[in-house]
Amino acid sequence: MQTALTEKTLLRDVWARGFLDGLPDIAMGLLLVNIQLGGWLAELGLSTGWTIGVPIVVMLTVLLAVPWCRRHLTTPRLGEFRIHKTRRRKLLPVMLVSVAITLALVGFTAASKAAAFEGDVPLVLIILGVFAVKAVVLCSLAGWYFGVDRLYAYGWLIAWSFLGSETLIRTTELPLLACYLLGFGVSSAVMVACGLVRLRRFLHDFPLPHDETPT
Amino acid sequence: MVTPEERPAPAAEGLDRLVHEPARLTLLATLSVLDYADFVYLMNATGLTRGNLSSHMSKLEAAGYIRVKKSLQGKTTRTRLSLTSAGRKALSEYRELMQRVLEELP
Numbered sequence: 001m002q003t004a005l006t007e008k009t010l011l012r013d014v015w016a017r018g019f020l021d022g023l024p025d026i027a028m029g030l031l032l033v034n035i036q037l038g039g040w041l042a043e044l045g046l047s048t049g050w051t052i053g054v055p056i057v058v059m060l061t062v063l064l065a066v067p068w069c070r071r072h073l074t075t076p077r078l079g080e081f082r083i084h085k086t087r088r089r090k091l092l093p094v095m096l097v098s099v100a101i102t103l104a105l106v107g108f109t110a111a112s113k114a115a116a117f118e119g120d121v122p123l124v125l126i127i128l129g130v131f132a133v134k135a136v137v138l139c140s141l142a143g144w145y146f147g148v149d150r151l152y153a154y155g156w157l158i159a160w161s162f163l164g165s166e167t168l169i170r171t172t173e174l175p176l177l178a179c180y181l182l183g184f185g186v187s188s189a190v191m192v193a194c195g196l197v198r199l200r201r202f203l204h205d206f207p208l209p210h211d212e213t214p215t
Numbered sequence: 216m217v218t219p220e221e222r223p224a225p226a227a228e229g230l231d232r233l234v235h236e237p238a239r240l241t242l243l244a245t246l247s248v249l250d251y252a253d254f255v256y257l258m259n260a261t262g263l264t265r266g267n268l269s270s271h272m273s274k275l276e277a278a279g280y281i282r283v284k285k286s287l288q289g290k291t292t293r294t295r296l297s298l299t300s301a302g303r304k305a306l307s308e309y310r311e312l313m314q315r316v317l318e319e320l321p
Contacts, residue, residue, distance in 0.1 A: 005240065005241065005244040007247075007248060010244060010245060010247075011248050013260070014248060014249065014260075017260075076255075078255070078256060078259060079252065079253045079254070079255030079256025079258070079259055079260075080251075080252070080253040080256060080295070081249050081251065081252040081253070081256045082249060082250040082251055082252075083249055083250065084247070084248055084249055084250050085250065087248050206259065209255055
């Protein structure tokens with residue numbers, strides 16, 4: 001039962017329920033590792049068709065599997081609901097801030113482009129840095145708005161995936177595959193593991209009701 | 216006959232007792248941020264038992280504060296609840312009156 005009946009608490013409770021089943025964590029983890037999947041397959045010597053095709057298939061599978069699982073696993077246990085349209089509209093300022101941040105970062109990347117060619121910092125590191133900052137900012141914004149604390153950590157994990165793997169490639173003698181694994185693989189594994197633990201807990205805490213017919 | 220001790224304070228007299236009950240207030244407040252919710256969701260969100268929720272649901276529906284729609288999905292009945300404009304108004308009036316009552320408390 002809710003502890004407070006303020007609009008803020010009620011809305012956060014409703015938004016947070018969307019993350020109770022761990023499915024968003026699993027999807028985020030799989031989509032993150034999928035970014036580098038093509039690179040890994042190329043390292044293994046597979047043809048361009050495979051390096052492009054497999055990540056697309058994985059992405060589509062994840063994007064289709066999550067709604068399917070929601071429909072068959074989550075909704076029967078948690079129930080069905082839709083947030084009121086006036087409250088959904090309150091997401092608009094948050095989305096506008098996200099777009100503004102993205103545009104500012106794109107502008108920063110463009111401005112840095114010339115400087116990168118003249119200076120010592122490679123352009124790819126600047127672009128990855130921009131991705132990393134964006135991930136931290138957007139995940140923190142989502143974590144704050146939805147009241148889901150682990151999203152803050154996910155922002156840093158995504159940032160590490162982009163910057164960490166590239167830094168490892170440039171500064172160590174490790175093979176490319178190992179650098180990707182330490183960067184993207186570790187972050188993804190943490191997210192998927194967290195999602196699986198949450199899913200297990202969710203299935204335990206929310207058993208399937210026999211019939212929802214009111215008495 | 217109502218004794219002076221039992222008589223509510225003048226400001227509290229207009230409180231809607233249907234809304235004032237904690238479980239129904241939680242139910243109405245939860246529905247106020249939603250377009251609709253089904254029975255299972257409200258059981259989880261409010262912590263009420265099936266019987267309790269059903270009883271409060273009937274009272275609120277009879278007062279015209281919530282709308283209840285039942286549909287068959289496979290072998291189970293899905294009950295979908297939503298707040299009516301009368302329910303939203305009652306909740307808003309309750310909040311305003313309650314604020315005044317609390318301000319007048321010694």
